[in-house]
Amino acid sequence: MIYPQNFETKIGFDEIRALLQQQCLSSLGKERVGQMTFLTDVKQIREKQEHTREFLRIMEEEDLFPDQYFFDVRDSVKRIRIEGTYLDEQELFDLKRSLETIAGIVSFLHKGEEEVCHEDEENGEVRETVYNGKYPALHRLAAEVMTFPHLARRIDEILDKYGKIKDQASPELARIRREIVVTESGISKSLQAILRNAKQDGLVEKDVAPTLRDGRLVIPVAPALKRKIKGIVHDESATGKTVFIEPAEVVEANNRVRELEAEERREIIRILQEFTALVRPYAREILDSYEFLAEMDFIRAKAHLAHQIGGITPQIAGKPLIDWTLAEHPLLKLSLAKQGRKVVPLDIELTSAKRILIISGPNAGGKSVCLKTVGLLQYMLQCGLPVPMGENSKTGIFTNVFIDIGDEQSIEDDLSTYSSHLLNMKNMMKFCGGTTLLLIDEFGGGTEPQIGGAIAEAVLRRFNQKKAFGVITTHYQNLKHFAEDHEGVVNGAMLYDRQHMQALFQLQIGNPGSSFAVEIARKIGIPDEVIQDASDIVGKEYINADKYLQDIVRDKKYWENKRQNIHRKEKQMEETIARYEAEIEELHRSRKEIIRQAKEQAEQLIRESNAKIESTIKSIREIQAEKEKTKDIRQDLNDFKNKLREFEKKQEEDRIERKMKQIMERQKRQAEKKKNKENGTDGQAARTQTGSTTRTTETAATRALMPGDYVRIKGQTTTGVLEEVNGKNAIVTFGVMRTNVKLDRLEAAQAPEKKETPAITYVSKQTQDAVYERKLQFKQDLDVRGMRGDEAIQAVTYFIDDAILVGMSRVRILHGTGSGILRTLIRQYLNATPGVKSFRDEHVQFGGAGITVVDLV
Known part of the structure; x- marks a missing residue:
C-alpha cells in the first residue's frame, strides 16, 4: 500500500520515470515504464x-x-x-x-x-x-x-x-x-x-525541359503561344506567365x-x-x-x-531492512554533477532493534533530503530499478510505504496544514504494522509547539507499539528524549560545522542534533540584544542543554576521526607486516637458492677432488710407493681437501651473511623513517641522540681490535670472540662456529651476559666435516637392478644408514619389476628397519612398481 495518492510526485519518482523513458528505444519500452508499479x-x-x-x-x-x-x-x-x-x-x-x-x-x-x-x-x-x-x-x-x-x-x-x-x-x-x-x-x-x-x-525557351503535372508529362509554354501547340492545358504557374500543355x-x-x-x-x-x-x-x-x-x-x-x-542491483532480504552505505539521491546527484559538485552520500540503518530513526538538526541541514532519499531509493528498489548506493549495502522489502511531507492545505476539503498532517497520522496509525515504512517530515509541526509536540509523542508511541519502521524529522526536544528512553527508536543528527557555520549534510546515528538556532540567527545578523532576549525567554537550562548537545556531537566527531586515523594506521601496519613477511619469504627462498648453488659448487669440487685422488694414486704407483713420497702426496691431498672444504663453507656463509645484512639494513632504514615521520618534532631529538650514539660507536669501532675482544659484524647483533688477526682478515668464533671475516666489517661489542644453558653434547669438528662431506656426496636414488639378493640387501642397508645419518626424509630404490623377487626382499628388509617410516610404489608416471619410495623418520 502506498499513501497518499501523490506519493510518487512527493518523492520525485515522476522525474525518474521521465529519465527512464528517455532511455527507451520505442513506444514499447515507454509504455512499460508507464506501467511500472510498486x-x-x-x-x-x-x-x-x-x-x-x-x-x-x-x-x-x-x-x-x-x-x-x-x-x-x-x-x-x-x-x-x-x-x-x-x-x-x-x-x-x-x-x-x-x-x-x-x-x-x-x-x-x-x-x-x-x-x-x-x-x-x-x-x-x-x-x-x-x-x-x-x-x-x-x-x-x-x-x-x-x-x-x-x-x-x-x-x-x-x-x-x-x-x-x-x-x-x-x-x-x-x-x-x-x-x-x-x-x-x-x-x-x-x-x-x-x-x-x-x-x-x-514557341518555347531554349532551356525549357518537360515537366510533370498531375502525373502526366507536359511542356511549359508562354500563354500567348499556347494555341500554337495542339494539346490539353493541365495547369498554369502561380504568376500566370506559364501554362503547361500536354x-x-x-x-x-x-x-x-x-x-x-x-x-x-x-x-x-x-x-x-x-x-x-x-x-x-x-x-x-x-x-x-x-x-x-x-x-x-x-x-x-x-x-x-x-x-x-551510478546505480547497482543490490541483494535483497525478504524482510523489512535498511542498511545502506554511500546511498545517494539520484536526482540531486545529476543536478549537482551539472554544477561540477558532488552529493554527500548517506549511511543509514533501520533494523528490527532500531526501527524508527528520529532525525534532528539545523534548518537547511539536509533532514528533508535524507528523508526523500530513503523514500525514493526504497520505492525505486521495489519497482525493480537500480539504486545508487554502496555494493555492501543490505536492502529489504516493505509492504506499505506512507509519507507525510510538504503542505497539504485544501480549500475544497476545508483542511489546514495541521489538519492535513493529522489526517495523515490517522491513516498511518490505522494501517501501519511491522512491514510498514513511515516517512514523516517536521513531525508535529503546524500548530502550537507544546500541544503539537505532545500529540506527536503520543502518535510516535503508537507507531513504536505497532513495530513500524520509519524516518522522522523534527525539532521537538520531547521526541529526542523519547528516542533515548524507548527501545526501537533511535536518534540521529545532521551534522553542522560550527567553525565555518555551514551544514555538512552528513547523517550521524546515535545522538540527537541541535537546531543551532542561536548560531544561525547570529550568522544571519540578528542583533545580539534580540538573541539575548530570546535566550532569557527560553531559560539557561534550554540553552545549556543545546550547548551540551553540540559538545557531544563535536566530541563524537573528534573521536570518530581518531578512530578512523587509528584504523588507517592499523591498516598501514598490516601492510608493513605483510611486506616484511614477503621479504622474509624472499630471504628463505634466496637462502635455498644459495644452498643449491653451494651444492652445485660442492659437486664440482668433489669431481675435482676425485681427479686429484686419481692423480695421486697414479703418482704413488709411478714412484713404486716410496714411503716418504707417499706421505708427502697424502699430505698434499689432505691440504687440498681442507682448502676445498673451507672455501665451500666460506662461500655459503658470505652469501647468506650479505643477504641478511641487506635486508636488515633496509628494514632498519624503513623503521627509522617511519618513526621519524610519526614523531614529527621529536624526530629531531631522535636524530641528535642517534648521532651521538653513532659517534660513540664509531669511536669504539675505530679502536684497534685485538685477539680476545668481543666483536660483532656491523648491522648484526650476534656477539663473537676475535681469535686472531691476519692483515685485513680476522678469525672470529660465534658459539661453536669459527669463521673468516674482513676486519673492516667488524665492530667492538660488549661481553654477552652469561646465562645458564643446558648441557650439550660436543661433536668434534672432524666429525662435523665428515658428516657434511657425506651429505654433499649423498644421492637420493639407489639403483640395485642386476644385483643378487644378498648384494642388493647389503647395498640398501648402507644406503638407508647413510640417508638417516645425513638427515634425508625421503629416498628412492630402483629395483625394476622383473619377477618381483628383488622387490619383495627389499621391502621385507624395509619393514623390519626401525628408521623407516613407510614405503610405497612410485607414481606410475615416474616408474610405478619398479621403484620403491621410502619415507624416513
Missing part, C-alpha cells in the same frame, strides 16, 4: 533486479547484442485480425525488422543451451535441454518466446532493402512495371521531338500509363492481402513476442539508467 513479492523484485544486472553485464562484455530495431506494430497486427484488412508497405517493413530483432535477441539469449540424455525408468532415454550460459534470468524470460523466420523470409521476397515492393514480388507486377517503363520511354521520346520543333519555331500526340500514351499505374496498385494490394492472410493466424503469438520486445526495451532502459545515476 512490488512487494521479493521473488519478483529479485528477478527484475537480476534482469537489469545481467543486461549491465551484456553492455560491458558483449558487442553484438541486437538492439537496432525496436518498432511497435502491435496496433497494425491487431487491425489485421479483421478479414479484408492488410498491412501497408511501411508497416510490413517495420514488422520485418522488429521480428528480426526479436529473433536475434532470442537466439542471443539461447546461447549456452546443451542437449543432454538421461535414462528414465518409465520412458527410457530422455533428451533434455540444459542452459549453461551467463544470463539465466534473461534466458528464462525468452524461454517461451516464438520467432517467425518464415514470415521474415517471405517479407524479404516482397520488399527490397529500402522497404519498397520488389518488381519480382509477383509475375504480374513485373509485367506491369515493364510496360510502364516502355510506355514512359515512348512518351519521353515523343515529347523531346515536339520540344525540339517548338524550340526551332521559337501535346495531343502523347495524351493517349499518358492515359495508358495511368491505367498501368492503377493496375500496379491493385496488384500490390493483392500481394499485401495475400501476405496478411499468411500473418493473420499468428496474430496472437506475434503480439506476445512484442510484449517480450517491450520488456527487453524496458530492461535495456533500466541498465542505461544505472549507468547514468
Whole structure:
C-alpha cells in the first residue's frame, strides 16, 4: 500500500520515470515504464533486479547484442485480425525488422543451451535441454518466446532493402512495371521531338525541359503561344506567365500509363492481402513476442539508467531492512554533477532493534533530503530499478510505504496544514504494522509547539507499539528524549560545522542534533540584544542543554576521526607486516637458492677432488710407493681437501651473511623513517641522540681490535670472540662456529651476559666435516637392478644408514619389476628397519612398481 495518492510526485519518482523513458528505444519500452508499479513479492523484485544486472553485464562484455530495431506494430497486427484488412508497405517493413530483432535477441539469449540424455525408468532415454550460459534470468524470460523466420523470409521476397515492393514480388507486377517503363520511354521520346520543333519555331525557351503535372508529362509554354501547340492545358504557374500543355500526340500514351499505374496498385494490394492472410493466424503469438520486445526495451532502459545515476542491483532480504552505505539521491546527484559538485552520500540503518530513526538538526541541514532519499531509493528498489548506493549495502522489502511531507492545505476539503498532517497520522496509525515504512517530515509541526509536540509523542508511541519502521524529522526536544528512553527508536543528527557555520549534510546515528538556532540567527545578523532576549525567554537550562548537545556531537566527531586515523594506521601496519613477511619469504627462498648453488659448487669440487685422488694414486704407483713420497702426496691431498672444504663453507656463509645484512639494513632504514615521520618534532631529538650514539660507536669501532675482544659484524647483533688477526682478515668464533671475516666489517661489542644453558653434547669438528662431506656426496636414488639378493640387501642397508645419518626424509630404490623377487626382499628388509617410516610404489608416471619410495623418520 502506498499513501497518499501523490506519493510518487512527493518523492520525485515522476522525474525518474521521465529519465527512464528517455532511455527507451520505442513506444514499447515507454509504455512499460508507464506501467511500472510498486512490488512487494521479493521473488519478483529479485528477478527484475537480476534482469537489469545481467543486461549491465551484456553492455560491458558483449558487442553484438541486437538492439537496432525496436518498432511497435502491435496496433497494425491487431487491425489485421479483421478479414479484408492488410498491412501497408511501411508497416510490413517495420514488422520485418522488429521480428528480426526479436529473433536475434532470442537466439542471443539461447546461447549456452546443451542437449543432454538421461535414462528414465518409465520412458527410457530422455533428451533434455540444459542452459549453461551467463544470463539465466534473461534466458528464462525468452524461454517461451516464438520467432517467425518464415514470415521474415517471405517479407524479404516482397520488399527490397529500402522497404519498397520488389518488381519480382509477383509475375504480374513485373509485367506491369515493364510496360510502364516502355510506355514512359515512348512518351519521353515523343515529347523531346515536339520540344525540339517548338524550340526551332521559337514557341518555347531554349532551356525549357518537360515537366510533370498531375502525373502526366507536359511542356511549359508562354500563354500567348499556347494555341500554337495542339494539346490539353493541365495547369498554369502561380504568376500566370506559364501554362503547361500536354501535346495531343502523347495524351493517349499518358492515359495508358495511368491505367498501368492503377493496375500496379491493385496488384500490390493483392500481394499485401495475400501476405496478411499468411500473418493473420499468428496474430496472437506475434503480439506476445512484442510484449517480450517491450520488456527487453524496458530492461535495456533500466541498465542505461544505472549507468547514468551510478546505480547497482543490490541483494535483497525478504524482510523489512535498511542498511545502506554511500546511498545517494539520484536526482540531486545529476543536478549537482551539472554544477561540477558532488552529493554527500548517506549511511543509514533501520533494523528490527532500531526501527524508527528520529532525525534532528539545523534548518537547511539536509533532514528533508535524507528523508526523500530513503523514500525514493526504497520505492525505486521495489519497482525493480537500480539504486545508487554502496555494493555492501543490505536492502529489504516493505509492504506499505506512507509519507507525510510538504503542505497539504485544501480549500475544497476545508483542511489546514495541521489538519492535513493529522489526517495523515490517522491513516498511518490505522494501517501501519511491522512491514510498514513511515516517512514523516517536521513531525508535529503546524500548530502550537507544546500541544503539537505532545500529540506527536503520543502518535510516535503508537507507531513504536505497532513495530513500524520509519524516518522522522523534527525539532521537538520531547521526541529526542523519547528516542533515548524507548527501545526501537533511535536518534540521529545532521551534522553542522560550527567553525565555518555551514551544514555538512552528513547523517550521524546515535545522538540527537541541535537546531543551532542561536548560531544561525547570529550568522544571519540578528542583533545580539534580540538573541539575548530570546535566550532569557527560553531559560539557561534550554540553552545549556543545546550547548551540551553540540559538545557531544563535536566530541563524537573528534573521536570518530581518531578512530578512523587509528584504523588507517592499523591498516598501514598490516601492510608493513605483510611486506616484511614477503621479504622474509624472499630471504628463505634466496637462502635455498644459495644452498643449491653451494651444492652445485660442492659437486664440482668433489669431481675435482676425485681427479686429484686419481692423480695421486697414479703418482704413488709411478714412484713404486716410496714411503716418504707417499706421505708427502697424502699430505698434499689432505691440504687440498681442507682448502676445498673451507672455501665451500666460506662461500655459503658470505652469501647468506650479505643477504641478511641487506635486508636488515633496509628494514632498519624503513623503521627509522617511519618513526621519524610519526614523531614529527621529536624526530629531531631522535636524530641528535642517534648521532651521538653513532659517534660513540664509531669511536669504539675505530679502536684497534685485538685477539680476545668481543666483536660483532656491523648491522648484526650476534656477539663473537676475535681469535686472531691476519692483515685485513680476522678469525672470529660465534658459539661453536669459527669463521673468516674482513676486519673492516667488524665492530667492538660488549661481553654477552652469561646465562645458564643446558648441557650439550660436543661433536668434534672432524666429525662435523665428515658428516657434511657425506651429505654433499649423498644421492637420493639407489639403483640395485642386476644385483643378487644378498648384494642388493647389503647395498640398501648402507644406503638407508647413510640417508638417516645425513638427515634425508625421503629416498628412492630402483629395483625394476622383473619377477618381483628383488622387490619383495627389499621391502621385507624395509619393514623390519626401525628408521623407516613407510614405503610405497612410485607414481606410475615416474616408474610405478619398479621403484620403491621410502619415507624416513
